[in-house]
Amino acid sequence: MRLFNRVATAAMVSCVLFTAPALAETVKIRDVTGRDVEVEVPVKHVILGEGRQIYFLAALDREEPFKRVVGWRDDLSKADPESYAAYLAKYPDIAKLPAFGGMKDGTFDIEQAVALKPDVVLMNVDAKTATEEAGYIEKLGKVGIPLVYVDFREKPMENTEPSMRIMGKLIGKEEKAEEFIKFRADNIARVTDVLAKADAKKPLVFVERAGGYSDDCCMSFGNENFGKMVELAGGVNMAKDIIPGTFGTVNPEQIIAANPDQIIITGGNWQGYVPGGAWVGVGYGADETEARRKLENLTKRAAFTGVTAVKDSNVHAIWHQFYNNPYQFVAVQQIAKWLHPDLFKDLDPEATFKELHERFLPLPYKGGYFVSLNVGQ
The missing domain is CATH 3.40.50.1980 (Nitrogenase molybdenum iron protein domain)
Incomplete structure (x- = not known):
């Protein structure tokens, strides 16, 4: 009986070890501007500096793309109303998400952001000048909130892959990020490989x-x-x-x-x-x-x-x-x-x-x- 109890206890401990969620760890992430930023990953709460960042967040977590989003810029509904409406129909709670004005032009509400207690603020690199002039990195840093830059617009053919890897690391979807990157590269090659062989x-x-x-x-x-x-x-x-x-x-x-x-x-x-x-x-x-x-x-x-x-x-x-x-x-x-x-x-x-x-x-x-x-x- 005593042997059985020891075996049963060991089995339960093993079950707990293998079924418990991955422990958070603090890592250094190098963003697309070359900054090394310390972030505790996987993050649970994210502020999207642009609503259209959901395009790539959704590609990494198709089941619950908004699960980690605690606030976002209000551009998606105006820039791409059909996609916004489709997301709203499937995830009606996004209507309740706190929304910000134009972060690119420096109207980001720092107090509102802090109140939402994000683990990270994700900004597009084209907002860098306004962000630096407003001192957002320093202000957020004082309350322990890291800011990470990604880029899909200024130099997308150069920065898309590192940006996807950054996001994959942040949300614990690194394998999915690599799967997407390969899919993207393979489909570009379907064009460039043909052109390389043709005298067009x-x-x-x-x-x-x-x-x-x-x-x-x-x-x-x-x-x-x-x-x-x-x-x-x-x-x-x-x-x-x-x-x-x-x-x-x-x-x-x-x-x-x-x-x-x-x-x-x-x-x-x-x-x-x-x-x-x-x-x-x-x-x-x-x-x-x-x-x-x-x-x-x-x-x-x-x-x-x-x-x-x-x-x-x-x-x-x-x-x-x-x-x-x-x-x-x-x-x-x-x-x-x-x-x-x-x-x-x-x-x-x-x-x-x-x-x-x-x-x-x-x-x-x-x-x-x-x-x-x-x-x-």
């Missing part, structure tokens, strides 16, 4: 950022973000040598003089920002017929007068938010298909996006992310 002429591409959002023309991208996606997809980014950074503006005269072979306009449903605007409302479950109509209207502007892309109907619209999340590989595939339809006739970017949803994301897939004036595409 690279068309000149003008990418207009948020065309129709305002009356001004024309915002574009330098050698990063959508500009880099065009290069990966086998094109030449027209604004590469005009815009020194990631974002900038191109004069209408420069577009006419360059005479691009292809035009890609980023769009989304920005009714919350510019009601009734000329923007092309592509995105989650978008009305593609209406999006195509608005895309055609944008070709009538003076900046596109007589250019080859318009004459040949090689004008396309793509979801703007690809510029700010880890799903850029879908955009790379779609752009490659537009630029080199013969090389990529068997590539199906929509199927890739569906697989992404099925393997990683909590929402069912809905189309509407791309439209073209070229009826063959």
Whole structure:
């Protein structure tokens, strides 16, 4: 009997050891700015410095993407209302989450953040200047709250992988982060490997950022973000040598003089920002017929007068938010298909996006992310 008791006790101890949750540990995380930040992981409470950071948080925890979120910036509902509505329908409690104004411009409420007792505040690197000027890192540090920078927008083709690894480490989903990173890399390779073997002429591409959002023309991208996606997809980014950074503006005269072979306009449903605007409302479950109509209207502007892309109907619209999340590989595939339809006739970017949803994301897939004036595409 005594032997039985000892065996039973050992079995119970073993059960406890193997079923107890992983103990928290303090680790140093190097963020995308090169800062070494001490964080106790896995974190239980997170403030999202941008609501659209849910794009990658959801890819790491499809069952409970909001479980750790105690506060977030209020941009998702305006920048991507369809996705927000879909998340709200599935997770109605997000309506109660404390929301902040624009952290990028320094209106972050530090007292509200402290009151929410986060284990970490996650900020996009484009908020770095405002964050430093306001002294947020020091103020949060005094109460033991670390701030970590990630980046999916300024240099997404460089910083997406480290940002996903940072988030994986923070929430204890490192294996899932590596799985996603491999899926992303493999799908980019489906484009770059083909191009490396082909002797294909690279068309000149003008990418207009948020065309129709305002009356001004024309915002574009330098050698990063959508500009880099065009290069990966086998094109030449027209604004590469005009815009020194990631974002900038191109004069209408420069577009006419360059005479691009292809035009890609980023769009989304920005009714919350510019009601009734000329923007092309592509995105989650978008009305593609209406999006195509608005895309055609944008070709009538003076900046596109007589250019080859318009004459040949090689004008396309793509979801703007690809510029700010880890799903850029879908955009790379779609752009490659537009630029080199013969090389990529068997590539199906929509199927890739569906697989992404099925393997990683909590929402069912809905189309509407791309439209073209070229009826063959």
